[in-house]
Amino acid sequence: MRINPRTEQKIVRVVLWALTGITVAILFFIIAFILRKGVPALGWDFLTKNPVDMGKGGGIFSTVVGTIVLTAGALVIAIPLGVGTAIYLTEYTWEGPVTRVIRFGAECLAGIPSIIFGLFGFILFVTKLKFGWSILSGSLTLAFMVLPTIIRTSEEAIKSVPLVYRTVSFSLGSTKWQTVTRVVLPSALPGVVTGVILSVGRSIGETAAVIFTAGSALRLPTSLFSSSRTMSVHFYILAREGISMPNAYGTAAVLIIAILGINLLTYYLMNRFIKKYS
């Protein structure tokens, strides 16, 4: 039996919209659920007090510090490497086997699951190089993990800077390096920053790679070699071992709020960047 195309169109339309509606509803549900359960636990004390009794009581201050330090460490390592690679790929070389190999490598890195990074970081940094479970090992592992994101977004941003900018700069007698640092990079900055913020979001939410490299000590970290627990690891341990549900919800709410904020910021910057060049 053939269905009238118009009727078919109507049916399909309803089905497709229903599926989309469910998808969007699930997202809203997850966010609303976590926030509704978690926000009551929040407060100044929750953010600024250290956990007591393995997290049963107290706040999450040391894990907030751990998250910030680890993420900052990862960025300090990944930004120079990533932006440097992007500059090299776009400005200092031409398409050929070498760039293809570098790009392929970056693409592969991007697809590798975080547990493999965790395993790698554990073997190399924690056991072979004897950094132990430490902020240093964790930051290095996270840096490798976010490197592809930074390379790709920076490359796109640098590529979208109009060629005229470069030619004018050269015609004024500046060298390649001067052109890159004073003309190309400033114009590409919002794009580069977008990549960096995306990486921050990924680092904050990461659990598998961090738990094997940075450990899960609850103390406030004192040096690069002290083990530290991030918010997502803390949340995982609280929820999995059933230590304290209110605190788990609270930690999850802080995580979600942080990530929503980061996403909104990225979105704003990206729109500004797009407007500027189109």
Next chain:
Amino acid sequence: MFKYGLKSFLAGREWYPSEKLFGLWPMIVGSLYVTLGAMGLGVPFGLACAIVLTEFSSKRVRSVIKPVIELLAGIPSVVYGFMGVIILVPFIRETLGGPGLSVLAASIILGIMILPTIISISVDSLQAIPPSYREGSIALGATKWQTVKMVLLPAARSGIIASIILGMGRAIGETMAVIMIAGNAASVPHSILDPVRTLTSNIALEMGYAAGEHRQALFATGVILFIIIMILNTVANVTASRMKGTKR
């Protein structure tokens, strides 16, 4: 890994590290089941969203829904796992029986987690189709759905396939969410309500205390996972670059 022979390592059904039995088969099957389940859920929903966003919605709706879906990608995987434990697992336990921690629960949560990947890449490839394709089809009297079904989906095929493969990679590689909801029993599941352990959770669960040969077996698990992911990525890259080739 090679000490016990590749075959017994890959196809062995017993995983008892304390007795030096390292058979990965249950984990490989577990990863496969969970991933297939996630695809069964994620692909129809993801494609429907992508089609609605590009073809059946106004610009304003799109400008609201698309960022919202991209937010899904940012939520940490532990939060998804937690939602699974709190809501989905008890629900399955009560309505369908079994322990609740199961292939089904893991598939549903992973299906939700891979939606953003599938949606955003499919939307990009649908939008990359030249408008003349749509205009031509509509001018021939086709309805919008006929256009989508017969013109747009085939034209965007390689991009959509790439998005599905990348989603698969994400589902196989996911660790924390799966540990929390899949039950982690190292045996081949007999129904979708049985608990299951995946390759990733095998590494994460035992890494903390493994030593000697046990640890090497876990590294070998990582190697196998790595190989699977590399194959998937290469396939995705090849299909995606073929898409670029046809556009020109």
